Amino acid sequence: MLLEVAGLDVYYGAVHALKGVSLNAGAGEIVTLIGANGAGKTTLLRTLSGLVRPRAGTVRFEGRDITRLPPHEIVGLGVSQAPEGRMIFANLSVEDNLELGAYRRRDRPGIAADRARVFQLFPRLEERRRQIGGTLSGGEQQMLAIGRALMSRPRLLLLDEPSLGLAPLLVREIFKTIQEINHAGVTVLLVEQNAHMALSVARRGYVLETGTVRLEDDAARLLQNEEVKQAYLGG
Amino acid sequence: MSEFLQQLVNGVTWGSVYALIALGYTMVYGILRLINFAHGDIYMLGAFFGFYAPGLIVAAGARAGEWLEGAHRVLHGVPVLGPGLGRLAAALSAAGSMADALQALLVLVIAMVGCGLLGIVIERGAYKPVRRSSRLAALITAIGVSLLLENGGVLVFGPDPKFFPQIIPSSNIALGGGVTISNQQVIILTVSILLMFALRFIVTRTRVGKAMQAVSHSHMAASLMGISVDRIITFTFVLGSMLAAAAGVLVALQNPKIEPYMGVMPGLKAFVAAVLGGIGNIPGAVLGGLVMGVAEVLVVGYVSPTYRDAIAFVLLIIILLVRPAGILGKAQAEKV
Ligand SMILES: Nc1ncnc2c1ncn2[C@@H]1O[C@H](COP(=O)(O)OP(=O)(O)OP(=O)(O)O)[C@@H](O)[C@H]1O
Ligand SMILES: [Mg+2]
Numbered sequence: 001m002l003l004e005v006a007g008l009d010v011y012y013g014a015v016h017a018l019k020g021v022s023l024n025a026g027a028g029e030i031v032t033l034i035g036a037n038g039a040g041k042t043t044l045l046r047t048l049s050g051l052v053r054p055r056a057g058t059v060r061f062e063g064r065d066i067t068r069l070p071p072h073e074i075v076g077l078g079v080s081q082a083p084e085g086r087m088i089f090a091n092l093s094v095e096d097n098l099e100l101g102a103y104r105r106r107d108r109p110g111i112a113a114d115r116a117r118v119f120q121l122f123p124r125l126e127e128r129r130r131q132i133g134g135t136l137s138g139g140e141q142q143m144l145a146i147g148r149a150l151m152s153r154p155r156l157l158l159l160d161e162p163s164l165g166l167a168p169l170l171v172r173e174i175f176k177t178i179q180e181i182n183h184a185g186v187t188v189l190l191v192e193q194n195a196h197m198a199l200s201v202a203r204r205g206y207v208l209e210t211g212t213v214r215l216e217d218d219a220a221r222l223l224q225n226e227e228v229k230q231a232y233l234g235g
Numbered sequence: 236m237s238e239f240l241q242q243l244v245n246g247v248t249w250g251s252v253y254a255l256i257a258l259g260y261t262m263v264y265g266i267l268r269l270i271n272f273a274h275g276d277i278y279m280l281g282a283f284f285g286f287y288a289p290g291l292i293v294a295a296g297a298r299a300g301e302w303l304e305g306a307h308r309v310l311h312g313v314p315v316l317g318p319g320l321g322r323l324a325a326a327l328s329a330a331g332s333m334a335d336a337l338q339a340l341l342v343l344v345i346a347m348v349g350c351g352l353l354g355i356v357i358e359r360g361a362y363k364p365v366r367r368s369s370r371l372a373a374l375i376t377a378i379g380v381s382l383l384l385e386n387g388g389v390l391v392f393g394p395d396p397k398f399f400p401q402i403i404p405s406s407n408i409a410l411g412g413g414v415t416i417s418n419q420q421v422i423i424l425t426v427s428i429l430l431m432f433a434l435r436f437i438v439t440r441t442r443v444g445k446a447m448q449a450v451s452h453s454h455m456a457a458s459l460m461g462i463s464v465d466r467i468i469t470f471t472f473v474l475g476s477m478l479a480a481a482a483g484v485l486v487a488l489q490n491p492k493i494e495p496y497m498g499v500m501p502g503l504k505a506f507v508a509a510v511l512g513g514i515g516n517i518p519g520a521v522l523g524g525l526v527m528g529v530a531e532v533l534v535v536g537y538v539s540p541t542y543r544d545a546i547a548f549v550l551l552i553i554i555l556l557v558r559p560a561g562i563l564g565k566a567q568a569e570k571v
Contacts, residue, residue, distance in 0.1 A: 051455060075461035087456035089449050100449050103442070104461035152461055 001060075002027040002187050003048075003156055008057035010043055017043045019211040020057070025156065025189055030182050032190045032198040032219065034232055035208035041191040042084045044208070045158045048189075049081050050074045061156065076104045080154040082145040084161055090134030094125055097133050097144055101151030111151070118147035121177050139170045146177070156187045163194045175201050195232035199223045207232070237413035242536045243529065244410070248420045250528020251427035255482040256505030257512070257520035258434060259475025265451040265515035266471050268370070272377040273357065275502015276384035277350050277476045281483025282493045283392055284346040286399055292341055339402045339488065343426070346484045347477040354476030358469050388495030396494040399487035419489040430481055431521060434474065438517060447471060451515065504531075504547045511554050513564025522562060526550070 003025040010018040017040045025031045035041050046052040048059055050071040059067045066074055080101075089097050098118060102111045119126035122143040128136065136144060142162055149157055159178065163171040175197050182188050192198035199205050199219040207215040207228060215222065222228050256278055263271045361380050365372045403422065407415045438444040449457040450467045458464050486501075487493050508527040512519025527547060534546045554561060 049459060051458065070463070071458035072461045072463045075459065080461075081459050083456070083459060087453055087459070089452050089456065091452065092445065092448060096445055099442075100445055100457075100460045100462070103446065148460070 001025070002029075002062060003189070004058075004060040005044075005048070006058050006060075008044070008047060008059070009055045010040075010047055010052055011055055012043075017211055018047070018054070021208070021211070021213055022057075023206055023213065023216075025187055027155075027187055028182070028185065029204065030178070030188045030190060030202045032192055032195075032202035032205045033208055034192055034195045034198060034205060034228075035214075036231070037193075038210070039208040040211045041208055042160055045081060045083070045160050045189070045191060048074075048158060049079065072104070075152050075154075078153075078155040079158065080149040080152045080156075081158040082142075082149040082160065082162060084164075086141045086145040088133040088136065088141045088144055088148075090132070092133055094129045094131055094133060094136070094144055097148050098125075098151050101148035102153075104152060110153070114151055114153060118150055121150075121180060122147055138165050139167070139174075142166060142174065143177075146174075146181075150181065150186075154186060156189065157181065158189050158191075160191045161193055162190070163192065163197065171197060195228070196223075199228075238536070240412065240414045242532050244414060244416050244420070246529035246532035247525060248416075248423050248528070249532060250525035251424055252482045252486055252524075253501065253505045253508045253527045254521045254524025255427050255430065255478045255485075256501060257509040257524045258431070258517065259479050260506050260509040261512070261514055261517060261520040262447070262471050262475050264509070265517075266447065266468055267362070267366070267373075269362065269373050270377065270506065271362075271472075271475075272374070272502075272506075273380035273384055274475065274479055275498035275500075275505065276381050276388070277353065277479040277498070278483040278486075278501060278505075279388060279493070279495060279498030280353065280384065281346045281350050281480030282399065282487040282497065283388065283397075283483075283495075284349040284480065285342045285484040285487055286397055286493060288342040288345040289338065289400055289402070291345065292338065335403050339422075342402065343481060343484050346480045350476040350480030350483075351473040354472040355469055357476075358472040362472075363465070363468075385495050385499070392495055394495070396492045399491035399493055401488075401491060403488060405489075417489070422488065423485045426481065426485055430478060434478070434517070437474070443467070443470060500544060504544075507547045507551045510561055511550055513561025516561065516563045519561055519563035526562075 001024045003023075005021060005023045008018050008021040009016070021040070021044060023031075023033070023044075033041050033044065043052060047054050050066070050069055050073070054067065057067070058065055061074075061077060061079055064077070066077060066079075069077075089100065092100070098115055102114065105111055124140055125143055125147055128140065133141070133144060146159065146162060162174050162178065166174065171194065178188060178190065179201055190198055190202060199222050202219040205217065205219045205222045206213050207222070215225065215228065217225070223233070256274065259274050259277070260271060263269055263274070357380055361376055362373065365376050403419065406418050408418060408421065409415050438447060446457065446462045446467050447470070449460060449462055450464050454464050457467070482501075483498075504527055505524065508523035509520045510523070511526055512521070512523030527550065530546050530550060531543060534542050
């Protein structure tokens with residue numbers, strides 16, 4: 001397993017946000033995590049990236065315990081994230097945002113090649129390479145957030161609601177790009193509200209409910225699951 | 236008219252000193268949302284480090300000279316190397332009388348490096364432990380560090396003023412129209428402009444500078460890029476402290492009287508300058524510093540020297556009433 005999460009317990013003060021969450025992702029998979037608002041999806045991704053310290057449980061990446069590593073070292077090991085809210089550096093250009101994504105890397109030719117690859121995935125970003133991040137549209141910012149996360153050449157990409165606030169056409173485009181990224185060998189853990197889309201690109205899925213994993217199955221079966229249909233697929 | 240121009244020259248010179256100090260306030264605020272009240276004391280320490288630097292240079296020069304002399308005696312039979320060492324030894328032993336400009340430069344560098352290292356100690360020792368506490372805790376810590384440096388200064392350097400060595404004898408240069416500028420003012424202006432350009436280059440063009448901008452935008456986003464936020468914070472303190480140290484030495488070259496409380500007023504005024512320009516905004520700190528310097532000199536010249544220090548607070552009140560975000564600051568809700 002590329003990623004093995006076992007028994008994570010996360011608290012924010014008195015709020016028990018994750019209650020013994022376990023989850024896996026195998027190399028080359030797209031795994032999706034769906035759940036209602038406040039279920040703990042963002043908390044889980046933040047814990048994986050080292051931004052939040054769990055009270056109990058372990059996170060293993062490529063067999064190595066990364067539970068208590070600082071965020072910047074986790075990025076160095078090959079886990080990157082396009083976070084909730086995109087968190088674009090608003091005062092910096094598209095190019096500088098991408099350059100920061102490659103902060104830990106020193107191989108200039110490799111960085112240039114990856115940047116070219118990001119521009120190939122998102123031609124819109126290339127047109128706007130000198131534009132200031134804060135002036136990009138929401139969709140362009142999402143592309144930049146994903147592109148920036150790719151610049152560290154991750155083996156595991158964490159995406160927190162990449163479709164949020166985008167027009168349906170753009171949502172389809174983003175999901176297609178996520179599949180392309182996956183085909184290039186990057187494992188993806190995809191947090192989504194758009195359960196239908198997420199389950200149709202993923203191989204497996206987890207349903208998170210108030211901090212616990214409620215269901216875990218092949219994505220195709222989750223799509224047919226009555227409970228899931230009721231709660232997340234609009235009947 | 237010439238009187239006014241003269242005041243302007245003096246004001247801009249003072250202003251560039253305020254700007255150097257204000258840059259440290261604004262960079263640290265940008266990254267930590269912390270007002271580093273000890274920053275003015277770093278300026279004071281810069282002057283003191285500069286004060287002790289020539290002794291250090293002479294001692295180090297003499298020591299190296301002796302050592303080379305010894306090596307020379309052993310090796311004098313060896314052609315080229317022997318005599319070469321001898322000449323080098325003689326030169327180093329005479330380090331005390333080296334060219335004024337070179338010595339001044341060395342003093343500046345030593346003070347900057349000394350304060351840069353001190354910046355690391357202060358950040359790691361005092362501010363880092365309270366980083367996750369309330370802002371009030373951080374503010375009180377800053378005031379504590381300031382008091383520590385001032386009283387520590389009294390303890391170590393003594394309460395009486397010291398006189399900074401006049402490394403560069405003063406002379407005046409006529410600019411025409413009755414306006415003159417001293418060579419020391421020229422040095423202050425030149426060095427501060429060079430330092431500001433160096434800073435600008437670091438912040439906008441280098442990897443670490445872009446990381447500083449990223450951290451100042453959001454610690455979380457920066458750490459997701461693989462940036463070690465702790466390291467960038469320390470680096471920011473080092474940069475700010477080095478600039479303040481430079482300001483301390485530059486001022487002491489012109490006004491040689493230095494004492495442990497000399498940083499209080501310039502520190503406060505530079506802080507006001509940073510707020511004036513828009514705290515967190517680097518060009519704003521430079522602009523605010525210049526405005527402050529010119530305003531101060533004009534008030535002394537045309538109103539009354541009594542108001543010399545008051546003008547800073549008048550400016551602070553005006554800017555807070557009219558444009559609280561500062562001249563170049565963006566008027567936006569503060570994100571934390
Ligand atoms: N910094 C915080 N301090 C206190 N409570 C928090 C904090 N962050 C999240 N929470 C709480 O933890 C729970 C899980 O939040 P989280 O953001 O992980 O949910 P989510 O599944 O990502 O929701 P959404 O779909 O709305 O983004 C929520 O009840 C939330 O209020
Ligand atoms: Mg969320």
